[in-house]
Amino acid sequence: MNAVTIIVPIFGIILIGWAAALAGLLSERVSDGLSEYVFAIAVPALIIGTLTRPGLEGEIAWSYWFSYFGGAAIAWAAGSLIALRRAGIGRQGAVLHGFAASQSNTIFVGVPMILQAYGDEGAFPLFLLLAVHLPLMMGVATFLIEAESGRSLWQRLVGLARVLFKNPIFVALLIGMAMKLLRISPAGPAKSILDAFAATASTCALVALGAGLRRYRVLFDLPGALVVALLKTVLHPLAVWLLAFHVFSMPPAYAGVATLFAAMPCGINAYLLAVRYKTETGLVAASVLVSTLIAPVTTLTWLALLGHA
Structure with missing residues (x-):
């Protein structure tokens, strides 16, 4: 499939959502509600339906x-080290810079694009990576930020577990994996309902992302945001590509999925974490917006390199 054919519908829908929000056709309440629907129902249905599909091995x-995580570590370290060299940024801020430079927007952009590019061949490695990506990245970021908070290791582990088990995406991955191991596949009305929700996941996620971009301010520390965005969309996938294709051995689809997963723009979780700890909120928000705006060009380049030209 041609790279342009893959990215135009995806980023076109994001652009339409953004334009609709700027024109006042979609309010923030609609954007928030759509995002909640995507996280709580549509994407979990897509995950469970895909993982339990017969023949998906x-x-x-x-x-x-x-x-993948070796590349993420390189991007994270680079983002943190660059941040520490800037005046006024403390250790927590540096952690968030690194996290933003290595945390991919998987649900809103990554899932639709990778399934579009690799189809069934890429579905298993995609959801395999999703299952580890969320708890590992959020866990490391939380531990690093709270290292000097005075909370014990056990308290931090319990807190992280609570966050994860309240996350519908993580719970859906656990359910889907368990059903796959037990060889349970939805059938009849249950499958029809699951498929109906799953079919809305991609479009709703992209519209929600586009509409949500309205709240981010690109002019807040534009040079810093551009650095984080380039680390995320260029350095992160470059490091993963080198490791996946030239250092380690794995099926080509796995290497391609890992690279494309890394090429996604900054994830919304980086912004949510910045809000939670009340530090570097503006920079991280601007990084999410800038990385999403440049992603059509960088993603097109990575798709061409991966053989989708």
């Missing part, structure tokens, strides 16, 4: 995870 390759 794949291998668990440790090299796949090493490649």
